[in-house]
Amino acid sequence: MVESETRPRAAVIALSGYRTGGALSALDEVETYWARLRDDQGTLPSRAQLDPRGFSRALSNCFVAEAMAPRHLRLRLTGQHMTDLMGMDMRGMPLSAMILPESRPVLEEKIEALLAGDGASVRLTLISPRSYNRQALFAGMILLPLARENGSPTKIxxxxxxxxxxxxxxxRFQILGETANPEPRPAQDEGEARRPALTVIQGGIVEPEPAF
Known part of the structure; x- marks a missing residue:
């Protein structure tokens, strides 16, 4: 991966293998488990119904967040990968703490739509720009709504x-776009390659951060 490739097209290329067993296959594992629970009962699964054994290979990448307001999520449980990315325990922090300021309004819009929506998932393509002693880091994030439990805040x-x-x-990451996400296929088809389609969010090309 070339460090200077910070355009949305470069992100699509970098992430194009995530549905075929690449570095971002953890997103598919979590989504497939969530979709299976939903299909089995016809409604959104609740936090209490989640069994970590169902997505054990992706636990390091996972988090559970709850709605603090219509446009904000607070992290309640986080995997080790988020700690590694931020250099600190992110529990109790807002999800927006991982997003660069210029992309936070976009995240807030996506959260608002997710919480008020019909139960559809949200999948985002991200980049942490290159800077002094740091290469560009591409990422994917998925947000899956959970059912309310006894009047408690909505969880994700x-x-x-x-x-x-x-x-x-x-x-910290800039949001490049939202990835169009086809419905998960049955287990026997999970190995088939499916190229993601990126809907670019306007906001310009990522510029490298200053060295100091």
């Missing part, structure tokens, strides 16, 4: 996976 099952070397922390 999510996952974040990256392609590249983490380098110095913290690594």
């Amino acid at each position: 099952l999510g996952a974040l996976a990256t392609v590249g070397t983490v380098g110095w922390t913290p690594r």
Whole structure:
């Protein structure tokens, strides 16, 4: 991966293998498990119904967040990968802490639509720009709504996976676009290659951060 490739097209190329067993396959594992629970009962699964054994290979990438407001999520449980990316325990922090300021309004819009929507998932393509002693780091994030439980705040099952070397922390991300996400296929078809389609979010080309 070339460090200077920070355009959306480069992100599509870098992430094109995530449905065929690449570095971002953790997102598919989590989504497939969530979709299976939903299909079995006809409604959104609840936090209490989640069994980590169902997506054990992706646990390091997973998180559970709850709605603090219509446009904000607070992380309640986080996997080790998020700690590695930020250099700190992210529990209790807002999800937006992992997003660069210029992309936070986009994240807020996606969260608002997710919480008020029909139960559809949201999948985002991200980049942490290159800077001093850090290569560009491409990433994918998925947000999966969970059912309310006894009037408690709405919870979200999510996952974040990256392609590249983490380098110095913290690594915060710009949102490049939302990935059009076809419905998960049955288990026997999961190995088939499916190229993601990126809907680019306007906001310009990522510029490298200053060295100091």
